[in-house]
Amino acid sequence: MSGPERTGSAPVEPRPLADELPGYLLLHRRGELAERSRRLDALLGSCALCPRRCGVDRTAGEKGACGTTAGPVIAAASVHPWEEPPLSGERGSGAIFFSGCTMSCVFCQNFPISQLGVGRELTPEGLAGEMLKLQRRGVHNLNLVTATHQMPAVVRALLVAIPMGLRLPIVYNTSGYEAVETLRLLEGIVDVFLPDMKYSSPEAALYCSGRRDYVAVNRAALLEMWRQVGPLRLGLDGIARRGMLVRHMVLPEDLSGTAECLGFLGEEMGESVWVSLLSQYFPAHKAHGMPPLDRRILGREYEAALDALEGMGIENGFVQDAECEDDPWGGWA
Numbered sequence: 001m002s003g004p005e006r007t008g009s010a011p012v013e014p015r016p017l018a019d020e021l022p023g024y025l026l027l028h029r030r031g032e033l034a035e036r037s038r039r040l041d042a043l044l045g046s047c048a049l050c051p052r053r054c055g056v057d058r059t060a061g062e063k064g065a066c067g068t069t070a071g072p073v074i075a076a077a078s079v080h081p082w083e084e085p086p087l088s089g090e091r092g093s094g095a096i097f098f099s100g101c102t103m104s105c106v107f108c109q110n111f112p113i114s115q116l117g118v119g120r121e122l123t124p125e126g127l128a129g130e131m132l133k134l135q136r137r138g139v140h141n142l143n144l145v146t147a148t149h150q151m152p153a154v155v156r157a158l159l160v161a162i163p164m165g166l167r168l169p170i171v172y173n174t175s176g177y178e179a180v181e182t183l184r185l186l187e188g189i190v191d192v193f194l195p196d197m198k199y200s201s202p203e204a205a206l207y208c209s210g211r212r213d214y215v216a217v218n219r220a221a222l223l224e225m226w227r228q229v230g231p232l233r234l235g236l237d238g239i240a241r242r243g244m245l246v247r248h249m250v251l252p253e254d255l256s257g258t259a260e261c262l263g264f265l266g267e268e269m270g271e272s273v274w275v276s277l278l279s280q281y282f283p284a285h286k287a288h289g290m291p292p293l294d295r296r297i298l299g300r301e302y303e304a305a306l307d308a309l310e311g312m313g314i315e316n317g318f319v320q321d322a323e324c325e326d327d328p329w330g331g332w333a
Contacts, residue, residue: 020241022169023188028162036185037159040152043182044070050102050148051179051217066149067100067117072157073150075099075112075119077130079139084276084318086232086240087141087171087194094134094168095143096127098150103175104210105198107287114146115285124153128161135168140239141192143171148178155189169241177214178221183228192232193225193244197265200257208255208293219264222246231272232316245317249278250305252292259308266312275317277309 027033043049044058056062058070080088080095087093097110099119105111112118122130131142147154158166169191176195197218199205205214225244232243248261258277265273279302287293306319 022167022191023242024158024170025162025167027188028159033155033159033162033189036189037152037155040155040182040185044152049151049179049182051177051211051213052102053179064149066102067115068149070152072122072124072127072153073099073117073119074122074127074130077134079134079137080143083143084245086234086238086245087143087192089140089237089239091138091140093141093143093171094131094137094139095145095173096130096134096147097145098147100149101146101175102148103177103214105175105285106208106210106290107281107284107293109282109284110146111285124156125160127153127157128164128166131157131161131166131168132164135166139168141171142168143173143194145173146175147172148174148182151182151186158189171240176218176221177211178217178224180220180224183221183224187228191229191242192240193229194247195222195225195244196247196249197222197261198249198256200260200264201255204251204255204257207290208251219268222265223268226269226273231269232274243274245274245276247276247278249281250297250302251281252295252297252301254301254304255292258305262308262312262314266314271313271315273314273316275309275314277305277317277319279305279320 024033046055047058047064052065054065056064058064061069063069075097077096079092081092082088083093097113099113099117101114104115108114134142144154170189171192171194172190173194176197199215202212202215206212229243232240232245235241246265248258250256250258265275279297282296283294
């Protein structure tokens, strides 16, 4: 196996996997999806969906620490062409951007959605309609972006959309700040986990995201996701059908703790784990006044991250070519 490509884009050789039904369809056929929906809804009364466990009654209209009540609130539902190649493929990923967030990242590039509450409230039926619209547009999957705190509404929407023909696999696009108990209720519903692994230091997590407990919570969550789905598996078309792809964004002065994060993945999951090493950081939201977050990363900082990646022996994943704006992904296999 060669190391990661540092320039240009290289195709990822698909590991053929026979097409299989999305997990939520199998759960629905067995009558289990409705029970999962009931159990997720029950967490909203004294909310314990995320690790913050704020305990408010979101069913009574109270807003949780995430900034939302019980109903689904989305900022956009659109075809997203620039996720990693096994997610976007040729037809794009069907991204649904959920409003609110369980974290408070000072550099969040989507802060109007995550922290300012931009979005429109829907019913579960309305959310089901958005899912079906994306399917009609030919996307490869449903990409649930920051949906942790709204998963009860998502599963209720699935129950509406399935009889109407929904069949897309589900990608769970998350900060990685997840309660293991909630993740267990999502087993079989989520086909592809796309979590972040942001930090290796509690102090960095507190400074950047306001959550000192992020590292411990994130590592436990990644292990649970790995238990459920294992490494990324692709169909004959090169599109992800099942598995986990971990994103790690390199931060200035290594606030991200890249070598330690990659070391955890290598030690706990082995060479078959898939990783995206992101170079796309730029100062946003509150980061302009918080050094060293007030600048982009330097070339030597990303080179150091690449060196750490090469030393791990991880077999599959992606690096970014910052100079290639129309297609930023490079791959190795």
